[in-house]
Amino acid sequence: MKSKKNEKPTFIYAVTMQNHGPYLDTRYGDNTEKIVDSYSSETNQILNTYGTGIIHSDNALHSLFDTLGSLKEPTLVVFFGDHLPALGNVYNELNYKSNNFLEQELNMKKTPLVVWNNFDKEIDEIGAISSSFLAPKIMEWAELDSPSYYSFLSNFSKLLPGYTSVVKLSGEGDLFTETPKELSEKEYISINSI
Numbered sequence: 061m062k063s064k065k066n067e068k069p070t071f072i073y074a075v076t077m078q079n080h081g082p083y084l085d086t087r088y089g090d091n092t093e094k095i096v097d098s099y100s101s102e103t104n105q106i107l108n109t110y111g112t113g114i115i116h117s118d119n120a121l122h123s124l125f126d127t128l129g130s131l132k133e134p135t136l137v138v139f140f141g142d143h144l145p146a147l148g149n150v151y152n153e154l155n156y157k158s159n160n161f162l163e164q165e166l167n168m169k170k171t172p173l174v175v176w177n178n179f180d181k182e183i184d185e186i187g188a189i190s191s192s193f194l195a196p197k198i199m200e201w202a203e204l205d206s207p208s209y210y211s212f213l214s215n216f217s218k219l220l221p222g223y224t225s226v227v228k229l230s231g232e233g234d235l236f237t238e239t240p241k242e243l244s245e246k247e248y249i250s251i252n253s254i
Contacts, residue, residue, distance in 0.1 A: 189221050
């Protein structure tokens with residue numbers, strides 16, 4: 061995307077904390093949306109505060125897309141979160157937590173990914189992917205050449221598309237705490253092989 065004040069292509073990596081916790085507060089006061097009212101008072105407060113923030117974020121994202129849609133330059137937006145919100149006891153009350161540690165860790169890392177562009181680029185469903193593997197996908201979607209390191213990331217993500225310090229998710233859906241030895245010993249996994 062080109063900035064309205066910059067004639068050169070612009071890359072912006074923006075991090076928002078607009079809807080970050082804690083949520084057991086009244087930050088929106090009388091403007092808090094009443095989204096739920098069927099759980100404990102604490103859970104209702106948390107979900108209503110969080111939900112109100114989501115509504116505000118959704119409206120802001122819509123406004124961003126409207127503004128960027130009026131630009132003539134090809135523009136790509138990738139919008140994602142890195143983990144679910146810390147909602148305290150809400151997950152227990154709503155029976156969202158798993159008794160399996162690795163499943164629980166994976167569940168807490170699953171977030172939506174929104175990809176928008178104004179140049180009619182079709183974006184295929186990519187399934188599970190760690191945010192650390194998004195850069196090669198973004199370069200592909202933007203139709204830009206990638207550095208060699210991105211080939212490594214792309215190849216690695218095909219083997220373990222979910223990869224965090226705590227949980228690893230294979231392409232077949234298996235969960236691990238450590239990178240499986242048979243994968244870490246593959247030649248193309250080694251950075252030295254690039």
